[in-house]
Amino acid sequence: MKIVSLTEFSLSYTKDSPPALNGINFDLNSRESVVVSGLSGSGKSTLCLAIAGLTETFPAMTFKGVIRRSDGANGERARVGIVLQNFYSQITYLRSTVMEEIAFSCENLGLPRQETVRRVSEAIDMVRIGHLADRSPLELSGGEKQKVVLAAAIAGKPDLLVLDEPLSQLDPESTAYLGGVLTELKREMALLIAENDPYFILKVADRLVVLSEGKIVADGPPEEAITRSSVAYLDLPAWTMCVAKADEEGITRENRQAPPYELNYRKAISALKGPN
Amino acid sequence: MKVRFENVSFTYDTRTALKNVSCEFDSGRTILVVGHNGSGKSTFLKLMNGILKPTVGRITLGETITDGKRTSELARLCALSFQNPDDQLFAQTVKKELRFGIDNIGRGDGLFDSIVDTLHLAEHLKSNPYSLMYALRRLVTIGGSAAMGTPILALDEPTAGLSLREKKYLGTLLAFLKARGTTVVMVTHDLNFLLPYADDMLLLSHGEAQFSGERDRLFAGKDARDLMRRAGIGYPAYARISSALDLELPAFSAEEIVECLKKKRAGTTRRTNGRHQLEGA
Numbered sequence: 289m290k291i292v293s294l295t296e297f298s299l300s301y302t303k304d305s306p307p308a309l310n311g312i313n314f315d316l317n318s319r320e321s322v323v324v325s326g327l328s329g330s331g332k333s334t335l336c337l338a339i340a341g342l343t344e345t346f347p348a349m350t351f352k353g354v355i356r357r358s359d360g361a362n363g364e365r366a367r368v369g370i371v372l373q374n375f376y377s378q379i380t381y382l383r384s385t386v387m388e389e390i391a392f393s394c395e396n397l398g399l400p401r402q403e404t405v406r407r408v409s410e411a412i413d414m415v416r417i418g419h420l421a422d423r424s425p426l427e428l429s430g431g432e433k434q435k436v437v438l439a440a441a442i443a444g445k446p447d448l449l450v451l452d453e454p455l456s457q458l459d460p461e462s463t464a465y466l467g468g469v470l471t472e473l474k475r476e477m478a479l480l481i482a483e484n485d486p487y488f489i490l491k492v493a494d495r496l497v498v499l500s501e502g503k504i505v506a507d508g509p510p511e512e513a514i515t516r517s518s519v520a521y522l523d524l525p526a527w528t529m530c531v532a533k534a535d536e537e538g539i540t541r542e543n544r545q546a547p548p549y550e551l552n553y554r555k556a557i558s559a560l561k562g563p564n
Numbered sequence: 565m566k567v568r569f570e571n572v573s574f575t576y577d578t579r580t581a582l583k584n585v586s587c588e589f590d591s592g593r594t595i596l597v598v599g600h601n602g603s604g605k606s607t608f609l610k611l612m613n614g615i616l617k618p619t620v621g622r623i624t625l626g627e628t629i630t631d632g633k634r635t636s637e638l639a640r641l642c643a644l645s646f647q648n649p650d651d652q653l654f655a656q657t658v659k660k661e662l663r664f665g666i667d668n669i670g671r672g673d674g675l676f677d678s679i680v681d682t683l684h685l686a687e688h689l690k691s692n693p694y695s696l697m698y699a700l701r702r703l704v705t706i707g708g709s710a711a712m713g714t715p716i717l718a719l720d721e722p723t724a725g726l727s728l729r730e731k732k733y734l735g736t737l738l739a740f741l742k743a744r745g746t747t748v749v750m751v752t753h754d755l756n757f758l759l760p761y762a763d764d765m766l767l768l769s770h771g772e773a774q775f776s777g778e779r780d781r782l783f784a785g786k787d788a789r790d791l792m793r794r795a796g797i798g799y800p801a802y803a804r805i806s807s808a809l810d811l812e813l814p815a816f817s818a819e820e821i822v823e824c825l826k827k828k829r830a831g832t833t834r835r836t837n838g839r840h841q842l843e844g845a
Contacts, residue, residue, distance in 0.1 A: 328699030330727075430606065
């Protein structure tokens with residue numbers, strides 16, 4: 289089922305500014321995980337905000353085209369949870385503990401207490417922040433705050449979870465772990481994630497959408513979307529970079545059956561090991 | 565300028581963020597401070613620049629002991645760019661933001677223009693920093709701190725939110741600062757990008773220093789993988805590839821790895837040729 293569908297959608301933040309999104313055609317289906325990549329200014333955050341329905345609140349915004357939101361299972365509008373790029377602004381600081389801060393999202397959905405307690409403890413386990421549950425949100429580190437905001441979004445059990453650079457302050461171990469969590473979560477909800485981390489993309493993305501100057505330049509499974517024409521806008525895994533560099537210097541194994549960008553670690557190592 | 569921590573601990577109200585940390589870094593080095601979320605990395609930077617004062621222990625910048633000094637005095641020695649750019653930005657234009665530090669400490673040595681060039685900020689000088697996208701807001705805060713020309717520069721997560729293009733600008737800035745002899749201390753999780761620039765490393769875990777010293781000494785050690793795993797940062801991808809390719813020492817970028825491979829092959833070929841010659845003779 290389509291959750292959101294954009295047709296020839298363009299958006300400018302003010303009447304005179306160049307379009308932040310330009311002629312976007314994009315469908316997002318339920319239980320699909322889509323990662324959006326591209327250079328800064330390519331429109332990643334704007335796409336996240338537009339799909340979450342938040343650009344509608346910008347006073348000077350103008351748009352063209354159609355954005356269609358489908359109804360959820362019970363005939364309600366599909367519900368969206370979001371972690372903003374500036375997630376610091378999402379912590380209310382009205383509550384004295386992390387646990388209560390996370391419960392705030394459930395309380396606003398009008399959930400009964402028992403259900404709230406259950407979801408909060410699930411989300412805390414899922415994001416692995418049990419050790420922070422009783423701490424004050426005020427005294428957390430940047431990465432810890434990012435995890436709290438993510439847990440609050442998960443606790444709301446949205447139909448679509450939108451994450452704008454969710455790894456920006458996370459340590460590598462948390463990043464790797466979170467990849468696994470999101471792979472599980474996509475059984476329950478659709479994911480739209482603005483992210484450039486190539487390891488995360490390979491782990492989580494069913495679909496990679498590459499943006500440049502407000503336009504979609506590639507859209508497909510990562511191995512199809514990473515091509516000679518989209519690679520200028522993307523970070524690639526270390527092993528892929530090594531093979532590309534080695535190809536350039538002509539020292540990869542002869543007869544390497546080339547995909548130009550080798551995304552598979554084992555195949556990359558074997559190509560680099562050379563003739564022996 | 566040299567940075568020295570002697571048995572430094574720091575406690576926020578009740579929670580101890582740094583425990584008995586001792587380390588020393590020479591002037592002009594580029595240092596990466598790494599560790600899991602909540603390991604005390606940002607606290608380390610704030611102590612260095614005097615926003616926080618040690619609960620116990622002593623910090624020395626060059627010949628200056630930070631104890632008893634005002635943060636405004638220490639700001640002449642060490643500029644800090646915050647983890648969240650929006651905590652730092654306050655001026656109405658990018659130009660004012662970039663000039664604030666320099667004008668306040670009274671240095672005007674032409675650094676401003678170099679920083680603007682290096683970070684490609686010229687076209688944004690008249691913009692309101694808050695109207696810029698995130699990656700540019702971060703570059704502006706990094707630029708504003710770097711433009712102060714302090715002998716020590718502390719950057720908290722400088723690559724967070726940057727795409728490929730801005731990371732390259734940051735790389736150029738780091739090379740520029742290195743040539744000027746600036747000591748640069750960076751908190752980061754982005755080892756794949758920043759390790760090639762690093763001279764030294766500080767590994768923090770639960771507020772304690774697990775390792776401090778030369779990057780190459782860390783990676784040459786048998787326990788490098790273990791240390792890094794315990795610090796919650798895993799083993800960097802290029803180092804892992806180096807070991808899968810049996811390189812003698814880990815390399816930290818695709819260019820370095822391919823160079824090492826070429827040398828290794830050349831070595832093997834020469835040996836083979838030598839044997840053939842011997843057999844021929």
